[in-house]
Amino acid sequence: MSDTTPSAPSTRERRQVAAASFIGTTIEWYDYFIYGSAAALVFAPQFFPTSDPLTGTLAAFATFAVGFIARPIGGIIMGHYGDRVGRKSMLVWSMMLMGVATVCIGLLPNYATIGIAAPIALVALRFVQGLGVGGEWGGAVLMAVEFAPRHRRALYGAFPQMGLPAGIIAANLVFLFVSAAVAPEAFASWGWRIPFLLSAALIFVGLTLRLKIGESPAFETAKADETLTKRPVVEVLAQHWRALLLASAASIAAPALGYLVLVYMLSYGVQILELPRTTMLWLIVLGSAVWLVAIAGSALAADRIGRKPVFLAGALLVTLWAFPFFMLVDTANPGLILLAFAVGTIGIAGMAGPQATLVAALFPAAVRYSGASLAYQVGSILGGALAPMIATALYAASGTSTLIALYMALLGVISFVALLFLHEGAHDLDTSSASPTDTELEPTH
Incomplete structure (x- = not known):
């Protein structure tokens, strides 16, 4: 074991990491969500021309889902190296992958120019985007929570979470x-x-900011203590599978409902409600602003009263709000739609605020990048990947929003029930492993 133990980070270092996590994650989600906006607005005629608009929309949203399929692969690859060589380098790679793929999409010829090669290339580039964002979340939240002071873990972990609505705001603006x-x-x-x-x-x-920050103290401690493992993903699956399963289930509702409200609603508002595209974009921007502020509020509450009660309250709110949400949206009244968005995003924020620290605390530092990435990305696939497609198909099958509302409520119930099987403790995120009396969020038996 090495005698060299990393010193505690200074306040300035913590603030730099928090800022880099927020700004870097905002940029990555901007890249990810301009694809979602384009899929809802223009990708169907540009890359999937068909005589049936519904078929084209479904095809465009299918490519949106491809990014989610790639996300756990990115999480596994970058989680492995993030646990082996460090968090910082993987964050740099994730941003480079996302940036290159996004610029290439902007340069990609459409179907009319190169035929079937256009949608094939679009799917491939979306896959690369998914690889990048798959490694992004785990690294960004770990850097934030592992640098955070003990009494502000949820708040620091919420900075990369706030990057998601901030990225949506930037993309839509x-x-x-x-x-x-x-x-x-x-x-x-x-x-x-x-x-x-x-x-x-x-x-x-984003790269400039990330290259200036140091490595995570928890990783440096694990490295100094020689507790790093050669196969972190295997260890997560073998020794922490209960935590992984429950964290994945608990992570379903927040991304799924976020994508339903802030991706699918753009298509729904323009095509079904026949509202102007500009109106829907502004409503999504305003809803995302509420979401961003509410994430910070829920994280502050989680640091005071505990992560579990705040998360459960958020899951309960989105479950109960599912049917009122569509009742308000279907009025096609912009003010009532904004109210629906605001309350819905507050519920999502109730889960998103404590989520980063909640998931990170399930795993020791030596496998934390792999464990947190897998849990979040599996939850995102089961929830967010298919949400826009399922919502489109449900409306096509029924001609009403009732089934979509039922689907939203079901997602909230799944996350609520999963979290009931977890209990809070006081796990030390500064060290490579928890002591026998210092365990947080272990699955109940």
Whole structure:
């Protein structure tokens, strides 16, 4: 065992890591969600031309789901190396993968130009995006919570969580600006590419920030204590499978409902409710702003009263709000739609605020990157990947929003029940493993 133990991070270092986690994650989610906006607005005619608009929309959302399929693969690969060589280097790689794929999508010729090669290339680039974001979440939240002071773990862990709505806001504001600056025909033809190409400048900013921060103290401690493992993913599956299973189930509702509200609703509002695209984009921006603030609020509450009660309250709210949500949305009244979005995103934020620290605390430092990444990404696939497609198909089958509301409620119930099997403790995220009397969020038996 090494005698060299890393010193505690300074307040300045902690703030730098929190800022880098928020800004870097915002940029990655911007890249990820401009794809979602484009899938809802222009990808069907550009890459999946068909005489049936519904078929084209389903195909466009299917490529959206491809990114989710790649996410656990990215989580496994980057989790392995994040637990073997460090968190920081994987965060740099995840941002580079996401940035290159996003810019290439902005340069990709459409179906009319290169035929079937266009949708094939689009799917491949979406897969690369998924690999990048699959390794992003685990690394960003671990850097935040492992640098955090003990009494502010949930708040620090919420900074990368707040990057998600911030990325949505940025993506939709750029789409609003571009769609207002060019004619509708020009936007459909080439204007939609501008948000993708802007990613090049954003990635440069994000990489600059990430290269300036140091390595996680928890990883350095595990390395100094020689507790690193050669096969972290295998160890997670063999020794922490209960934690992985329950954390994955608990992580289903928040991403799924987020994508339903802030991706599917764009398509639903424009195609079903026949509202102007600009109106729906602004409603999503405002709903995301509520979501961002509410994540910070729920994280502060989690640091005071515990992560589990805050998470359970969020899951219960989204379950109970599912049917009122669509009753308000289906009025096609922008004010009532905003109310539906605001309450819905507060419920999602109730889960997202404590989620990062909750999941990270399930695993010792030597396998934490792998465990946290797998849990979050599996939950995202089971919930978020298929949510827009399922919602589109449910509406096509029934002609009403009732089945979609039932689907939303069911997702909330799944996460609520899964979390009931976890109990809170006081696990030390500064060290490589928990002591026998210092265990947090172990599955109940």
